[in-house]
Amino acid sequence: MAGGAMAGAMFGRYELRRLLGVGGMGEVYEAFDTTKDRVVALKVLNRELAADPTYVQRFRRESHAMASVQEPHVIPVHDWGEVDGVLYIDMRLVRGSDLKERLQQHGKLTPGEAVQVVEQIAAALDAAHELGLVHRDVKPANILLTANLFAYLVDFGIAHGASDPQLTSAGSAVGSMAYMAPERFEDVPMTPAVDTYALTCVLYESLVGRVPFPVNSLAGAIGSHQMAPPPRPSAVDPALSAFDAVIERGMAKRPEQRYGSPGDLARAARAALVQAERDAPATVPGPRVTPLVKQPPPRPFTGQTRVTGPQPPPPTAPSPAQPPAAAHRSAPQQPIAGFAQPGRQQTRMSTGPQFSSGAYAHPSEPLPLPQRNSATPILAGALGALIVVAAVGVAVWVMLSVNDSGTDRAGQPVSSSSLQVPPPVVVSVSQEAPTGVPQAPPTEPKATTTTVPPLNSAVTGADGQGFLSGGPRCNDNDAAMTIARTTTSRVVICHTGADRFYYKGVAVRNGNAIELDDPVPTGDGGFTATNPSDGTQYQVTPAGLTIIKSGSVLSSEAMLEFAHR
Structure with a gap:
């Protein structure tokens, strides 16, 4: 058929x-x-x-x-x-694409993504192994991924007999044999170690973008798995050297030399990821300055300086200065894809390095500081000279309005009490001065920072502010005090710098997000956040996430990774 x-x-x-x-x-x-x-x-x-x-x-x-x-x-x-x-x-029915399609269309995963997928599949395999079920066909085509990188292991329990087409058909065999343990080709009982071997092959392919032994024949695939040493990821990318030992052990020829379980493999991969991130060259980011409004191009210099205040004759129309409020006019808030929360506007949410803020920034960020000009001393001298010239002009104008005999032009005596002296001339340089004109150095605001201790451990796909993708992240520069990854949720507890906290949670399966103010610390990095609208409590502890409403437990999720300061 x-x-x-x-x-x-x-x-x-x-x-x-x-x-x-x-x-x-x-x-x-x-x-x-x-x-x-x-x-x-x-x-x-x-x-x-x-x-x-x-x-x-x-x-x-x-x-x-x-x-x-x-x-x-x-x-x-x-x-x-x-x-x-x-x-x-x-x-x-789960909507998504398999890992094979993802690798073919977009290339290799980032190390963090690769480890995240392996951890999830390892959890599925460990649960199956406890029931005595060996999958026997772990490969990218049998790993289904949702848009949020939530992974499912599919095609469970379909045993492959000796006459299975996958063992004899060259068209399909190479695709599966790229992940088969050496003992799969021998007449020996299959153990969970074959799944550990296959998952290690998946990890390697996810990291470097190709199968461990890229051969084009059935005999070549069998010979490579049985005889060739495990490939080193660092041979493709030196930055992946921390994973060399993980691949070597996970693809050991003898089953007893491999990791004891897929979960052990996943934990070793996560440790390698932490080591790789630690060994990565340190980069010093520049100041985080983003304009609040689109900046106009500099205007050409006309040789004129704007002067405000009463002017000596002949009168000159003053040029109005830009209203100070205009510099702080906020652009419309841009929605952040994937994290829309019903009934509440998302504000100031930083989305990590893969998203750009574009021409607008968040309302809480300062205006960019003007570039310092090397001609600052010249500017100071020019301003001083300008003030002196203006003062001399005023004095000459006053003197010319009084005749030598001490009478004004109407012939009336002039007394000191009747002499009208114009107020001091105030000189201001327009905010829109061209780039070529020297500008006075601005007074830089001194940022007050709150020192927070480091996180006690690493969480896959997260940094000091929360998750880099597919999960919640603290606003602006707020530090994450607690980062938690459960079986179905991602949670961060953020510190505002004023001894206050806020809770952010995202359900991985559907992307639903919630943000709650003022969660209460419960010790050991745990917090309890309460939704004021209905009293629902979200209890985050090192053991898991528990959601309680009206005294009833709505959900209890086991904790996979937990870090706190």
Whole structure:
């Protein structure tokens, strides 16, 4: 039967809408469950294999095992059964693309992204291994990624027999064999170590953008896995040298020489990431100065200096100075994609180095300081001379208005009390002075900084202000006092510098965000934030995130990574 031939047909109570993928033993369709009134992913066993009792028994056993794995990075199974002698598995439909497609279209991941994906898949594998289930086909094509880089391990429990096309077909075998442990080609029982080996291959490919042994033949792939030493990421990128030992151990030829579990591999990869970031050349960022408004280009110098105040005759119309308030007129707030919070405007949210603030900055940031001009001494002298000339001009004008005999021009005596002396002339240089005109050095405001201790550990994909992508981040230059990553959420507790805090949380699956003021410290880096609108509490501790409303626990999420100051 050609792939996708069942699309558009009814399969029991399921309307098969379109083909999503083809595996070694079956096909996966987007289907509509007419009984439960929901869209699902339906995996259907090939009709040819459905006639083999061995595959039928194995498929059923694996279906039960999949349904028993309670781990966020394993797609939940709704149901399984048989229609007209053909077995199926009904699963949640997840929108996204697989890691293979991501690598082909966008190239290698950043080290932080690669470790983040490996950690999530390792958690899924550890949960399966505890139930005695070995995946046996861990590869980028079986890792589904959402837009927020939430990873799912798919195609669980499909055992590959000796006659499986993936072992004999050159077209598909190389794709899977690029991740197969050496013992997969021997007549020995499979252990969880084969999944650890395969996940290490995935880590390598994610870091450097190519498979560990890029060969074009079946024999070449088998020989490389059994004989060739594990490749070193640093041979492709010296900045990845911290991962060399991780790949070497994870791809060891003997199973007992590898990491004890996929979770151990993930923890070693995270330690290597921390080491790589520590060994990276230090960069000293420049001052964070962004204009509040678009700056006009400098005007050409006309030789005129703007003077305000009463002028001696002949009168000269004064040039109005720019109102001070204009310098602080804020541009319209720009929305930040992916973090829109219903009912509350997001303000001053820094999104990390991958986003640009454009021509406008946040309202709390200062105006950029004018560039210092090397002709500052000349400016001071010019201003002084200008003031002297103006004062002399005023004096001459007063003297000319009085005749030598002490009478004014009307012939009346002039007394000291009746002499009208104009007020002092105030000279100001326009704010819009051209670049070529020397300008007085501005008085730089002295920034007051609050010293905060360093974080006690590192969190994947985060720095001192929170998550770099796909998660919450503190506003402006506020420091993150606590950074937490649970199975389904990302949380930061930010310090305003005035002994006050605020809570930011993002649900990874749907991107929903919340920000709450004044969370209360509970010790060991933990905080409790309360939503004033409905009293819901968000309790963050090193053990996990608990959401409580009206005394009932709405959600309890296990903590994967936790750091605090």
